[in-house]
Amino acid sequence: MTGDIRISGRTKDGAATVTITGAPALVNGVNTYVADIPATCYWILPEVRVSGLVGKATIVANSLMLRKQVNAVTIEDGAVKAAKLEATLALISEIIAGNPAGTHAKMTPTSFKVLAANAAGGLPTEVMRMGTDADDYFGVLNAQNELVASISSTGAMSATSMDVEGYDLVTNTGGIILGGTQLSDTLDGLGGNIIAWASRYTDGKFYAGTSAHPYLHLQASLKAGRMYTVSTSPIHMKSDTANSDTMVKLHQGPAGRAATIADPVIDQAYSLPASWNTSVRSPITFNRLLTTTTSGD
Structure with a gap:
């Protein structure tokens, strides 16, 4: 058959x-x-x-x-x-992935948009867009349809806030690059920034005797490899002993605790009696450069 x-x-x-x-x-x-x-x-x-x-x-x-x-x-x-399907698919209309009345993505010849379902039951809300049919080539919108972040056709960026991980000196990662330089390095290079300050005033006798006594502590957060200046205003003293000289020392301690009189002395000076009045002493001013090999307080 x-x-x-x-x-x-x-x-x-x-x-x-x-x-x-x-x-x-x-x-x-x-x-x-x-x-x-x-x-x-x-x-x-x-x-x-x-x-x-x-x-x-x-x-x-x-x-x-x-x-x-x-x-x-x-x-x-x-x-x-x-x-x-061929490797290149050319369409002249638009492609919608998802529910057009709810959360969906829409692609046209000039843009790509993502829309979220409206909780109030109205039209879907545009939450992200890319393309040439808007002032921004990439935009993120909030639930109120307000533009909160964008990148323009010229590369200009705009955002309501930005959280950037701090620069890591060891791994050379993180931070903000401004003109090819880490922003933190640019700011540090300006100098003159006060990172710590302390003061003390004694209106009366401070009996030091022959032993050293701590008088003022200053603790600051330092970063390894950077240079700092420790400076003071004139330190004025008086003495009730005519033939004694007062010595003031500046100690630097390690990170993690306040310096003590047992730590290394990085600067010192004598306060000498004045010729016209032995109880009046010459003022002392410290202006000392220092560096550290470890970061910390």
Whole structure:
């Protein structure tokens, strides 16, 4: 027994018959034949033909479907997969991914936007956009549809706030680069910034005797490899002993605690009696440069 499928049709000029031969291709589990139907056909009739039948036989045709063919590719329901799309897909309208009335993304030839569902039930709210159909090429909007961050077509950036990780001197990461230089280095290079300050005034006798006594502590947060200036206003003293000289010392201690009189002395000076009054002493002023190899207080 042999068989084939024939499609008969009617054109303006007469009948048109297309006989399909060859093995069918399996498409989504369905045996599929491909045939060219003349464009002038205004109706067609598919037929299954069987010849050479001897004895008894049963012919079962669960269904016979006729589908339109586009550009020599038969499009079945659900058959459009990524592999059947070209590398470049050009559309002239817009693509919407998601529910157009709720949260979705929309792409047009000039922009890409993300919209969130409106909790009040109104139109979706635009929360992010990129493209050339706005003043900003990249924009982030809040729930009130207010622009809170943007990048313009010239590269100008605008934001309501910015949290940047501090610069790490060891790994050379973090921080803000301004004109090719870390912003922290630029600010440090300006100098003159007071990072710590302390004062003490004693209106009365301070009995030091022959032993050293701590009088004033100053604790500051320092960074390794940087230079600092420790300076004082004139320190005035008086003494009730005519033949004694007062020595003032400046100690530097390690990070993590206040300096003590046991720490290294980085500067010192004598306060000498005045020639006209032995109880009046010459003032002392410290102006000392120092560095540190470790960061800390």
